[in-house]
Amino acid sequence: MKQSQQVLEWQAEARAESILRLLELRFHEVPPDLAESLRTTTDFVKLTAWFDLAYSAASIEAFRHRTGLC
């Protein structure tokens, strides 16, 4: 059977939380507006790409810039 939309949303939410945790571990603090933007994103493909960026970005500002989450 196909997956419930609600479950897909939870999976996206879990992805966003992993990105936030990674940013927090790397840069100690995540600005609230950035956290909010990440939490409201439900696009799986974007979130997957952003996870890699969260690891490779040199700073929070660089992450913002490359993701377009300004």
Add this chain to the structure above:
Amino acid sequence: MSQNVFDQAARYLAKLDRVPFLCWVLELQPADFVFRGWVDTRRLPFPGEPDRVNDTVAHLEDVAGGNVPWAVVLEFQLEPEPLMFGRMLVYEGQVWLEKKPSDLPGDRFNMGAVVINLTGRGHCGREMDWPRAKLKTILEPREINLCDRQAQTVMDGIVAGTVPRVILPLIPLMQGGDDAGIIQLWLAQASLEADNRRRGDYGGLALVFAEAAKCADVWKTALKGWNVVQSQQVLEWQAEARAEALVDSTVAHILRLLEIRFQQIPADLANVLRGTTDLAKLQTYFDLAVSAVSIDGFRQSAGL
């Protein structure tokens, strides 16, 4: 997810009030059959889905036929599946081979199936006939396409008492199932259910099926002010599904981090991580995957 929420909801509904539910799907009266129980099929995975067990195989007796034992498979599909004929053929064969109505030697079930399509129209039955060779294979499950049922007609039946109330949660899947008048009638009928818990299940299951029918918003709004306890069962599924989504995602991200950082992950380590379901442990592993200086360092700190 090992068990899909729509599948769980459908099977839960079938068991909620089994005899009335079976009467409705088989178009029989309660006096037409005896329900002996659900066949224990825990060791029989459904073909094509090794992790899934169909636990809604009813052991019935055909009263008019001299109490002949039948094993009737109830299978639910969110959308019709093109290979269902073959899968059902294999499954019925497995149940026939492995399960018996009694311990008497040679005792066997007659086999039958009901396929309920929650959305879409299916026809999984096949008749293969080669008359000159005198070869014939027939598998004709009773197939119910809920999208072809008129919500108004079914609601009229519920009001008149000819359709059991346990069918209420399926209304959102029927034609006109998102109509405001139907939903008001639904609320009135569901409110007649004296059992609070059952009433909560009707509401919770209707919301699950409304999501499948893509009319969740209108049902959510209608049920918002409804004075019922929330369905504990539905809340449990939601909690399980949410926890499972978090675990799956965290595992995927640990693996991705290790891959980005160390290029290759030993297969045994990947398998251990994939088999871990403790979210707290996984969150620790995630942090370690960020800070470890090597795969071996990660293994050691994580105790893997």
